[in-house]
Amino acid sequence: METYDEELDVLTGDEAIEDAATIPVARPMSGLYAVARGSTPSVPLGPAPPGIHPIKREEIRLDVDGRYPQMAVSGTITGPRVTRIHWISRLTTIAANEWTGAIWYKDGASASFPYTTVDVTAHGGPSAAGRTVKIVFKGAGVPKRTVVYKFVSAYFRTVNFEFDFQAGEVADTEIDTAAHPNRPPSLPAETLSIRKVYERVGCQVTTNAGDPIPAPPGITWSDMEMHDSMQIHWSRFANKAQWAMWVLYASLHESGTNLGGVMFDDIGPNHRQGTALFVDSFIAQPPPGDPNPAAWIDRMRFWTAVHEMGHAYNLAHSWQKSLGTPWVPLADEPEARSFMNYPFLVAGGQAAFFADFEYRFTNQELLFIRHAPERFVQMGNAAWFDHHGFQQAEIVEEPTLQLELRVNREQARYEFMEPVWLELKLTNVGTQPRLVDGDALDADSLTVILKKDGREARQLVPFRQKCMAPAIQALMPGESIYGSVLASAGLNGWDVADPGTYVIQAAAHIGEEDVISAPMSLQIAPPISREEEYAAGDLFTQETARVLVFNGTRFLERGNDVLQEVVERFPERRIAVHARVALASPLTVDYKRIVPVDDGRGIDLDVIPAKADEAAKLIEPALVDEPQTAAETLGHIRYRTVAERLAVRLADKGADTVATRTLDSAIDTLSERTVRNRPVKADVIAELKAALKRVKAADRPTVKT
Amino acid sequence: MLINVALQDGFDRDTVVIRVDGSEAYRGEQVTTRTQISHADDMQLEVPERPFALEVEVPDQGVHESLELDPRVQPNVALSLRDGQIVAKYPERLGFM
Numbered sequence: 001m002e003t004y005d006e007e008l009d010v011l012t013g014d015e016a017i018e019d020a021a022t023i024p025v026a027r028p029m030s031g032l033y034a035v036a037r038g039s040t041p042s043v044p045l046g047p048a049p050p051g052i053h054p055i056k057r058e059e060i061r062l063d064v065d066g067r068y069p070q071m072a073v074s075g076t077i078t079g080p081r082v083t084r085i086h087w088i089s090r091l092t093t094i095a096a097n098e099w100t101g102a103i104w105y106k107d108g109a110s111a112s113f114p115y116t117t118v119d120v121t122a123h124g125g126p127s128a129a130g131r132t133v134k135i136v137f138k139g140a141g142v143p144k145r146t147v148v149y150k151f152v153s154a155y156f157r158t159v160n161f162e163f164d165f166q167a168g169e170v171a172d173t174e175i176d177t178a179a180h181p182n183r184p185p186s187l188p189a190e191t192l193s194i195r196k197v198y199e200r201v202g203c204q205v206t207t208n209a210g211d212p213i214p215a216p217p218g219i220t221w222s223d224m225e226m227h228d229s230m231q232i233h234w235s236r237f238a239n240k241a242q243w244a245m246w247v248l249y250a251s252l253h254e255s256g257t258n259l260g261g262v263m264f265d266d267i268g269p270n271h272r273q274g275t276a277l278f279v280d281s282f283i284a285q286p287p288p289g290d291p292n293p294a295a296w297i298d299r300m301r302f303w304t305a306v307h308e309m310g311h312a313y314n315l316a317h318s319w320q321k322s323l324g325t326p327w328v329p330l331a332d333e334p335e336a337r338s339f340m341n342y343p344f345l346v347a348g349g350q351a352a353f354f355a356d357f358e359y360r361f362t363n364q365e366l367l368f369i370r371h372a373p374e375r376f377v378q379m380g381n382a383a384w385f386d387h388h389g390f391q392q393a394e395i396v397e398e399p400t401l402q403l404e405l406r407v408n409r410e411q412a413r414y415e416f417m418e419p420v421w422l423e424l425k426l427t428n429v430g431t432q433p434r435l436v437d438g439d440a441l442d443a444d445s446l447t448v449i450l451k452k453d454g455r456e457a458r459q460l461v462p463f464r465q466k467c468m469a470p471a472i473q474a475l476m477p478g479e480s481i482y483g484s485v486l487a488s489a490g491l492n493g494w495d496v497a498d499p500g501t502y503v504i505q506a507a508a509h510i511g512e513e514d515v516i517s518a519p520m521s522l523q524i525a526p527p528i529s530r531e532e533e534y535a536a537g538d539l540f541t542q543e544t545a546r547v548l549v550f551n552g553t554r555f556l557e558r559g560n561d562v563l564q565e566v567v568e569r570f571p572e573r574r575i576a577v578h579a580r581v582a583l584a585s586p587l588t589v590d591y592k593r594i595v596p597v598d599d600g601r602g603i604d605l606d607v608i609p610a611k612a613d614e615a616a617k618l619i620e621p622a623l624v625d626e627p628q629t630a631a632e633t634l635g636h637i638r639y640r641t642v643a644e645r646l647a648v649r650l651a652d653k654g655a656d657t658v659a660t661r662t663l664d665s666a667i668d669t670l671s672e673r674t675v676r677n678r679p680v681k682a683d684v685i686a687e688l689k690a691a692l693k694r695v696k697a698a699d700r701p702t703v704k705t
Numbered sequence: 706m707l708i709n710v711a712l713q714d715g716f717d718r719d720t721v722v723i724r725v726d727g728s729e730a731y732r733g734e735q736v737t738t739r740t741q742i743s744h745a746d747d748m749q750l751e752v753p754e755r756p757f758a759l760e761v762e763v764p765d766q767g768v769h770e771s772l773e774l775d776p777r778v779q780p781n782v783a784l785s786l787r788d789g790q791i792v793a794k795y796p797e798r799l800g801f802m
Contacts, residue, residue: 260802263741282800304802311741320714324740342802345783349797384741 033149034059074371155204165249179295241381263311270380275308400430405517412522438471441483489545552585584618588649612653627669715786
């Protein structure tokens with residue numbers, strides 16, 4: 001038998017209705033619908049950027065009836081890797097169970113989603129499971145796209161709450177809405193729980209039984225102590241985004257009685273997972289003369305708990321909606337009777353607030369929780385007041401591959417102008433061999449997200465997109481493959497260059513699986529002189545970035561000029577090492593250029609001879625005189641690669657002496673280096689020694705250097 | 706008498722100076738809002754028991770605002786910095802959540 005869910009004001013249940021005529025309410029159609037994996041829409045999505053096909057999953061949230069309908073439909077289309085399209089439409093009813101509306105919001109790979117309107121038709125079946133929604137997508141100049149979605153749930157999201165409490169306190173998560181006389185006359189008298197409040201928002205809520213947290217009497221809490229407690233006591237704690245949050249009922253914050261509660265979790269990479277309310281703070285101080293002080297306190301505690309949990313959903317205060325980085329332009333609602341407003345801040349104060357308060361969120365808050373892209377709302381995903389991170393990633397439950405993102409220096413601090421080369425290590429941590437693409441750690445195979453404090457996240461768009469057959473290799477248990485990526489710049493520009501703190505996260509895509517690294521923080525120091533500030537304007541260009549990432553050029557002269565100037569003006573700064581390598585590299589080979597001839601009717605190959613002596617003068621100060629600096633700023637992987645490649649090339653051109661010195665330095669330096677108790681692998685040293693042996697054994701003319 | 710003053714939204718590593726009838730009563734350095742509680746700093750200020758001038762200055766941003774207050778009817782002052790201006794509210798109490 002289908003059941004009536006009073007929280008949603010909808011019918012739920014999968015069983016057939018035995019006697020439809022006896023059902024006392026209309027059959028609402030709102031809820032979550034999806035196309036099963038592998039289903040194909042009637043026409044393809046249209047021109048798509050690489051990576052959006054095939055569609056892995058497509059779901060919609062129809063929001064047209066039930067409690068607080070927003071007259072909206074939103075959808076999420078998930079492709080392979082982490083690509084995704086998210087859209088939202090406002091709906092107008094045109095007939096029973098038929099709506100139409102314009103798509104006003106698109107997020108993600110929206111270039112492949114040219115549709116501007118939707119026609120929506122809902123069909124009820126004899127059971128909830130039989131409900132379907134058909135959507136016809138339309139756009140100018142593109143064929144219609146028709147998709148039929150099947151009912152999944154009457155709720156839009158599924159979330160878990162865990163209410164723990166300081167020993168001696170009580171996690172009271174219910175309230176009698178009629179207990180206090182100051183309330184809207186129309187407010188239903190009921191026992192309202194926090195769970196019910198969020199079910200009415202559209203979330204299917206599960207709760208974990210709360211546990212007491214040992215704490216001495218009179219203890220006050222710091223944010224860090226609460227964060228530590230969350231990690232210890234929350235049964236679902238994980239350093240990842242998940243639809244779950246922890247709520248602590250504590251006595252007082254260390255800052256005193258003026259703090260009624262806080263979403264304390266703006267620490268670390270996964271924000272908004274933990275909240276607390278302070279039951280002995282000012283929220284337990286009713287105004288003088290209140291007609292029912294005990295009920296006032298109960299209501300204020302209940303309100304505070306729901307309020308802090310709203311922050312965990314990334315809801316801002318009612319009067320600060322337009323601040324920060326709102327997901328869409330939002331209007332401030334300073335007089336809203338919402339869980340997200342302060343009762344004592346509205347005109348008329350808390351008495352006026354509660355006289356009109358119906359224990360609900362505003363429509364723009366409901367629209368956000370129900371329809372905004374998941375990463376903005378989900379706990380532990382987008383940072384508080386901001387949005388970033390991997391969404392919809394295909395992460396396996398028990399991964400056998402591990403991706404490590406690191407820099408080979410004790411502290412991830414970079415000088416101003418110093419390029420950031422990240423190192424990646426993909427390890428088989430399982431017990432069985434895994435097949436992986438040997439190029440899986442190349443920049444164009446990875447997804448790298450760069451997030452500067454106070455700015456939106458950006459995805460690194462590398463300069464080069466290779467088209468290669470996968471180089472499948474077996475990665476045995478315990479084995480690793482390595483790669484290095486320039487994070488500073490790509491086709492988006494110089495995303496990691498301004499002074500400040502950055503969080504970087506990478507995903508490698510192995511078959512259908514996304515292997516995501518832990519986030520890594522690094523800092524870029526401010527410039528040490530006005531001269532550096534001015535020089536940065538020339539350095540932070542696409543052309544110079546290309547010269548750095550492609551190991552030099554004899555064509556992009558402006559880029560070379562900038563790097564030459566860097567070497568001359570800032571010889572002690574680390575950017576000079578990178579500049580020397582980029583300038584020297586093309587001088588170590590006979591450089592080929594295709595040039596037009598016969599007024600452009602033909603082409604010829606112009607070979608510019610190597611200049612080993614000039615190359616040596618550039619390389620020695622960087623790789624031989626300051627090898628520790630070179631190893632640190634280039635990273636071990638790139639340092640070894642650069643040293644070996646340049647040495648072999650120099651030896652080929654007869655510059656044996658500097659070639660030998662370069663390799664000797666690399667061997668000595670990497671043998672000595674230990675970063676965070678990690679020595680360089682013996683294999684690497686052995687390979688460098690073998691290269692040195694070959695260089696020394698070769699019978700070549702010697703160039704004096 | 707004492708009034709309660711809170712610095713709420715919009716502060717980001719700012720120097721904030723508050724004067725009571727021209728005398729400096731508060732100076733905060735690196736004042737920064739914690740947005741989830743709309744709180745940057747709060748203090749109690751000794752003020753005369755009559756209408757007085759409360760001046761708020763954020764020197765680095767060229768912001769200077771002077772408010773006429775009567776502490777007997779405005780014992781709580783919430784100050785925010787929005788669009789280069791100080792916005793004052795006088796709630797019945799100060800608290801943060």
